[in-house]
Amino acid sequence: MEIAVFSSKKYDTKYLRPAIEAKGHQPHFLQSRLDDETLQLAEGYAAICIFVNDSLTARGIESLSKKGLKYVLLRSAGYNNVDLDAADKFGVKVARVPAYSPYSVAEFAVGLILMLNRNLHKAYNRVRAGNFSLEGLTGFDMRNRRIGIIGTGKIGLLTGKICRGFDSDVVCYDPYPNVDGAKEYGMRYVSLDELLETSDIISLHCPLLPSTHHMINSETLGRMKDGVMLINTSRGGLIDTVALIKALKNGKVGQVGMDVYEHEGNMYFEDSSDSILLDDVFSRLLTFHNVCITGHQAFLTREALENIAQETANNLDDFIKGVEPKGIIKK
Incomplete structure (x- = not known):
């Protein structure tokens, strides 16, 4: 079977090609993102492989199903x-x-915590510029700090486990708690x-669901401790970015680490x-030193x-x- 792989990069080709070909199938790597404007690129394929910023809408599925689409493979969680x-x-x-x-x-999430806490991003740039001043680089011991984990799937639990290694007090919340898993890692x-x-x-x-969209908003930010550090390595839509900027400006949020937007x-x-960055909200975020x-x-x-490639092929x-x-994924 031939499969169209959208939003592909060099690392996708390196790992996906041998995994898919080993199963006897032929991948075709496309740099384009899949959305309603690029549907024609997927026409005629019974299987397509997409990534986090591809979009397969109801219109897209209806159109492609009529052109033979049977399988959609997400190389993401x-x-x-x-x-x-x-x-x-x-029937797709x-x-x-x-x-x-x-x-x-x-x-990576814990790496962001350490970078922000000890101001490693600032120190790196200072030294490269010949500035060896330590002013403004003071952090805090992780020991005895309370770290809150929202969402306790495998990633959330492992993040908490690593933080427990610093002798931090780790608490967690999830509407579907994994009590045994949390207890094993010293969390509650x-x-x-x-x-x-x-x-x-x-x-x-x-995960980004209707129930979690903008779960971090003006109201929830207002309930946090002054100077709280906020980390997001999940989905950008969990945070209302405009509300976050206001919280950064008034000092409610002390530091932010974001791998997603x-x-x-x-x-x-x-x-x-x-190119010129046209997103004014994102541009404003970039102005904050914290x-x-x-x-x-x-x-x-x-x-x-390697695991993504193998599981996708499987x-x-x-x-x-x-x-x-x-x-x-079942409805």
Whole structure:
């Protein structure tokens, strides 16, 4: 079977090609993002492979299903960019990679915490400019600091586990708690109110759903401790960015680490260094010295890319064989 791979980069080709070809299928790598304007690129393919900023709407699924589309393979854990109601209606099967490497994202989240706390991003730039002053670089011991984990899937639990290694007090919240997992890692569940009101650092590890969209907003930000550090390595839409900027300006939020942004679709994964940045909200975020933004790279380790490639190939092969893939998404 031939499969169209959208939003592909060199690292996708390196890892996906051998994994898919080993199953006897032929991948075609396309740099274009998939959306309603580029649907023609997917016409005639029974299977397509998409990434986090591709968009497969109801219109797209209906159109492509009439042109032979049967399988959609997400090389990510999240699936908010696919209209599952339409997929179910038109008989298109969808699978994802739910646990490619939770370690990669968890380790990156903790890396952001350490960078912001000890001002490593500032120190790096200062030394390169010949400035060896330590003024403004004071951090705090992680020991005994309360770290709140919102969302306790594998990534959230592992983030908490790593933070426990600093002898931090880790509390967590999830509407579907994993009590045994949290207990094993020395964490405990509290109410969302308590987590917001008492945590020195809050790290988000939630899927983007209608119920979690802008869960960090003016109201929830107002309940946090003054000077709180906020980390997001999940999905940009969890945070109301305009409300976050206001909280940064009035000092409610002390530091922010973001690997994702709610309007990242037209910017991330591309080199736009020769272009003018048109997103005024994002531009304002970049002016804060206490904000560290990265370009959705938390997943980017060799181990994660190998696992994504293998699980994607397995999902496709299982679909073709009539076997239910481990990563299938059911409505």
